[in-house]
Amino acid sequence: MNLSLVDPFVLAQDCPEVITGRLRSGHSTSIRFSHRGDLLASGRHDGIVVVFDIETNGVARKLRGHTRQIQSLSWSTNDRFLLSAGQDWKCVLWDLKDGSRVRTVRFESAIFIAELHPKNHMMFAAALFEDQPVLVDMSDELPKKHTLPTTPRRPPTDKNEKKAAQDAKQTTTVTVFTPSAEHILAGTNKGWLNIIDARTFELLHSYRPTNSLIVLIRMSQSGRDVVLNSSDRIIRTFVLPDLSDPKLDFNELQLTVQHKFQDLVQRLSWNHVTFSSAGDYVAATTYMNHHVYIWERGQGSLVKILEGTKEELSVVEWHPFRPFVAAIGVDSGRVWLWSILQPQRWSALAPDFVEVEENVEYIEKEDEFDIQPAEELHKRRLDQEDEEVDVLTVDPVKTSTQHEPGEFRMPVLLDIEASDSEDEIVAIGAGQFRRRSPGAGREYMNDDEVSVSADEARRTNGTSTTGTKRRRA
Amino acid sequence: MVGDYPKSPKRRRDEDEDVVSPRKRSTSHTPPNGSPSFRLAERPRRYSREPSKDDERYYRDRRRPRSRSCSGTRSPSRSHSGSKSPSHHATPPPPKPTQLHYKQSMILRGHKKGVSSVNFSPDGRWIASSSADCTIKIWDATTGALEHTLEGHLAGVSTIAWSPDSKILASGSDDKSIRLWDVSTGLAHPTPFLGHHNYVYALAFSPKGNMLVSGSYDEAVFLWDVRAARVMRSLPAHSDPVGGVDFVCDGTLITSCSHDGLIRVWDTSTGQCLRTLVHEDNAPVTSVVFSPNGKYVLAWTLDNCIRLWNYIEGKGKCVKTYQGHRNEKFSLAGAFGTYGTEPPYEYAFIASGSEDGEIVLWDVSTKNVLQRLGGGHTDAVLSVDTHPTEKLIVSGGMDRTVRVWRETAAPPESGLEAVESTTVDGNGYDPDILPPNAFANT
Numbered sequence: 001m002n003l004s005l006v007d008p009f010v011l012a013q014d015c016p017e018v019i020t021g022r023l024r025s026g027h028s029t030s031i032r033f034s035h036r037g038d039l040l041a042s043g044r045h046d047g048i049v050v051v052f053d054i055e056t057n058g059v060a061r062k063l064r065g066h067t068r069q070i071q072s073l074s075w076s077t078n079d080r081f082l083l084s085a086g087q088d089w090k091c092v093l094w095d096l097k098d099g100s101r102v103r104t105v106r107f108e109s110a111i112f113i114a115e116l117h118p119k120n121h122m123m124f125a126a127a128l129f130e131d132q133p134v135l136v137d138m139s140d141e142l143p144k145k146h147t148l149p150t151t152p153r154r155p156p157t158d159k160n161e162k163k164a165a166q167d168a169k170q171t172t173t174v175t176v177f178t179p180s181a182e183h184i185l186a187g188t189n190k191g192w193l194n195i196i197d198a199r200t201f202e203l204l205h206s207y208r209p210t211n212s213l214i215v216l217i218r219m220s221q222s223g224r225d226v227v228l229n230s231s232d233r234i235i236r237t238f239v240l241p242d243l244s245d246p247k248l249d250f251n252e253l254q255l256t257v258q259h260k261f262q263d264l265v266q267r268l269s270w271n272h273v274t275f276s277s278a279g280d281y282v283a284a285t286t287y288m289n290h291h292v293y294i295w296e297r298g299q300g301s302l303v304k305i306l307e308g309t310k311e312e313l314s315v316v317e318w319h320p321f322r323p324f325v326a327a328i329g330v331d332s333g334r335v336w337l338w339s340i341l342q343p344q345r346w347s348a349l350a351p352d353f354v355e356v357e358e359n360v361e362y363i364e365k366e367d368e369f370d371i372q373p374a375e376e377l378h379k380r381r382l383d384q385e386d387e388e389v390d391v392l393t394v395d396p397v398k399t400s401t402q403h404e405p406g407e408f409r410m411p412v413l414l415d416i417e418a419s420d421s422e423d424e425i426v427a428i429g430a431g432q433f434r435r436r437s438p439g440a441g442r443e444y445m446n447d448d449e450v451s452v453s454a455d456e457a458r459r460t461n462g463t464s465t466t467g468t469k470r471r472r473a
Numbered sequence: 474m475v476g477d478y479p480k481s482p483k484r485r486r487d488e489d490e491d492v493v494s495p496r497k498r499s500t501s502h503t504p505p506n507g508s509p510s511f512r513l514a515e516r517p518r519r520y521s522r523e524p525s526k527d528d529e530r531y532y533r534d535r536r537r538p539r540s541r542s543c544s545g546t547r548s549p550s551r552s553h554s555g556s557k558s559p560s561h562h563a564t565p566p567p568p569k570p571t572q573l574h575y576k577q578s579m580i581l582r583g584h585k586k587g588v589s590s591v592n593f594s595p596d597g598r599w600i601a602s603s604s605a606d607c608t609i610k611i612w613d614a615t616t617g618a619l620e621h622t623l624e625g626h627l628a629g630v631s632t633i634a635w636s637p638d639s640k641i642l643a644s645g646s647d648d649k650s651i652r653l654w655d656v657s658t659g660l661a662h663p664t665p666f667l668g669h670h671n672y673v674y675a676l677a678f679s680p681k682g683n684m685l686v687s688g689s690y691d692e693a694v695f696l697w698d699v700r701a702a703r704v705m706r707s708l709p710a711h712s713d714p715v716g717g718v719d720f721v722c723d724g725t726l727i728t729s730c731s732h733d734g735l736i737r738v739w740d741t742s743t744g745q746c747l748r749t750l751v752h753e754d755n756a757p758v759t760s761v762v763f764s765p766n767g768k769y770v771l772a773w774t775l776d777n778c779i780r781l782w783n784y785i786e787g788k789g790k791c792v793k794t795y796q797g798h799r800n801e802k803f804s805l806a807g808a809f810g811t812y813g814t815e816p817p818y819e820y821a822f823i824a825s826g827s828e829d830g831e832i833v834l835w836d837v838s839t840k841n842v843l844q845r846l847g848g849g850h851t852d853a854v855l856s857v858d859t860h861p862t863e864k865l866i867v868s869g870g871m872d873r874t875v876r877v878w879r880e881t882a883a884p885p886e887s888g889l890e891a892v893e894s895t896t897v898d899g900n901g902y903d904p905d906i907l908p909p910n911a912f913a914n915t
């Protein structure tokens with residue numbers, strides 16, 4: 001309802017510009033906006049999933065159940081259920097009504113990504129490390145896992161023994177549902193993009209845009225645009241045909257790359273990519289660099305580089321309908337928020353204020369200083385109030401966070417931190433821990449102090465990875 | 474310039490309050506005549522007034538009254554609870570009623586001092602009333618039984634607000650704190666909202682229940698994060714006590730009004746002032762609410778007027794002025810209600826108390842008085858609310874009573890007024906104003 005009052009020039013902007021805030025609860029490793037855009041789920045390094053309220057910038061819910069870092073998050077369409085995949089090799093489906101765990105699904109290997117079915121929150125697709133991707137049906141207590149194909153579908157002319165042997169070694173690194181939920185897009189470590197029928201698990205089409213590993217696939221809300229991040233430092237966008245069209249022949253399908261976004265000078269590699277709300281922009285975070293790059297898709301040009309952080313950014317997410325971008329700082333684990341700064345319009349502060357470009361000579365009206373009897377003026381004014389007013393009919397609002405009746409609405413929990421039963425342990429030095437003192441839970445308010453502990457965690461994490469590298473060498 | 478507006482003499486609700494030192498107030502077990510906002514010492518002149526026959530032009534029997542109202546939650550959801558008549562297109566439009574027939578159905582007694590605010594819960598089950606006696610009482614809206622008495626404030630309670638899920642009640646008090654109460658247990662939430670430097674006057678929950686806006690005598694409007702009990706944002710732009718605050722139905726706008734005569738509309742997400750409404754006379758604005766659809770704001774001013782403002786168009790424009798009640802001294806509050814049948818033959822009315830003890834109902838469009846609910850309250854009616862779904866009105870006033878009024882299908886016989894109203898006695902306390910009730914012990 002505020003749209004009619006906000007400066008139209010501000011509303012016309014659709015790309016965020018400046019840092020407007022930051023969120024913090026622990027060390028964030030994965031974030032995802034809810035579909036209605038009022039909540040941001042954040043998976044933490046310690047396995048806790050925190051749901052932030054974007055309106056208050058406060059913690060709305062804490063979900064405990066994972067023991068390792070959260071790898072990916074996915075919301076159900078009604079925003080009631082949240083699927084989290086952790087590095088403890090399990091996926092948990094959370095009911096945000098009461099914060100309970102609806103299902104826990106364990107896997108035999110690490111999970112790259114787990115995405116909820118857009119229409120059925122009891123199903124999800126997951127890409128697994130060195131394993132076949134699965135579509136999991138959790139409607140029963142015992143989850144049913146259906147294996148999805150990985151081996152790309154090659155035209156008959158292109159088949160031979162050697163290629164078949166190569167294809168057999170491929171693994172799927174990323175799976176996403178199309179918004180219609182009829183198909184799954186899967187990316188493999190050899191650069192193949194597979195379109196899989198979500199009901200029959202049949203591989204309908206394969207396309208190889210690159211030879212290197214596909215890190216991430218994202219689709220726009222319309223389901224027609226795909227952005228692909230691969231490890232060859234190029235971000236590619238595609239336009240898909242309407243996959244649900246029954247006349248579409250997948251054998252004849254020819255996908256072509258629409259845009260290739262890359263930094264030719266610095267050869268930057270991209271950590272994470274996302275579409276803007278309408279799919280007009282592509283935002284990406286860069287490896288070893290502090291910026292978020294934003295390209296527009298009309299011409300394929302770089303339009304903005306979001307700056308302001310002093311750390312590398314990992315996951316970047318765009319709000320479902322506002323010019324609002326959130327990205328995780330790798331070092332601090334903070335969530336940085338970029339948006340548009342709205343200047344206060346001084347003319348709003350008093351009805352007779354007018355914002356003018358230059359000085360205007362005031363010409364007084366003929367009757368401006370005439371003295372009129374107050375009674376008569378009052379009466380005349382009352383007589384003029386003859387218009388019909390409708391105070392009941394509500395205009396349909398196109399994009400807002402407004403809740404329809406009967407839609408799920410997350411209950412407001414009072415005093416989130418105090419309601420936590422588990423004790424939180426804060427690292428204060430090497431091998432030294434202390435219990436968090438009561439009332440110190442609001443670390444997002446005094447985050448500089450707590451970021452020490454986050455850095456600590458980061459450092460230990462870093463040493464462990466370098467350790468493995470050395471062993472491998 | 475803002476400062477160029479002619480300053481009206483500041484009239485506050487507690488101009489001549491006998492000042493009680495805070496220390497004394499906190500030590501005394503029975504708080505002194507403590508609430509500065511609602512003094513019983515000085516009662517306004519009462520005058521009885523016959524219901525005017527002018528508006529009683531012709532009454533036609535109305536169709537089955539459909540239950541719906543928009544106040545309380547102020548939610549935009551238009552739930553179609555009534556069944557639609559099958560021959561909807563064939564029937565001519567039902568005539569617009571020119572009168573309403575609310576009759577007193579319950580008297581809820583128990584407050585030891587004036588009742589400052591009454592509200593139906595958004596689910597319609599409860600009535601909450603706050604009083605200068607430092608307590609809040611929760612009553613069953615259908616039976617009138619006293620469910621809880623919420624005690625904990627150290628001074629009079631001026632305002633209450635229900636959370637949208639009807640589980641939490643927020644109260645603002647003259648002890649400068651805001652408290653949240655669990656309605657099912659009747660217990661206060663352990664952390665009060667502290668931050669205001671003076672009496673808290675007005676409260677409103679956001680439609681999602683995650684934010685609370687408060688207006689205070691310290692001229693500030695605070696936006697609170699309900700979960701963390703901290704001030705998210707302070708909206709600094711009033712130069713006199715803030716009388717009323719409200720959230721629009723989708724939560725994107727906040728309105729506040731002040732005794733400096735300004736009504737401001739704020740953007741919730743940025744905290745910026747988007748519109749300022751001011752009437753030429755600059756009369757102190759004591760209370761403000763958004764219309765159920767959020768397109769207008771309704772403001773009570775201490776010049777015996779209630780004004781409906783279109784804040785969207787141009788620079789904001791006063792579209793209606795409702796007169797016929799008396800309001801020169803107290804912060805009166807009211808609500809929107811509906812009458813008539815289903816949409817599109819559903820109309821809105823405005824209910825407000827009056828300092829002469831009546832409740833006045835106006836039609837929104839014609840500004841005609843639909844009914845005057847007299848013969849009930851014996852002193853100023855400070856707060857009126859309408860039921861979210863049923864044709865019920867609740868009112869609370871300086872005479873320490875809470876009264877529930879129900880729409881009767883037939884026009885009431887003349888001469889009979891409120892004979893069958895049941896009195897519910899809250900705690901056996903016998904107010905001297907009204908005779909004791911025979912049903913009190915049942």
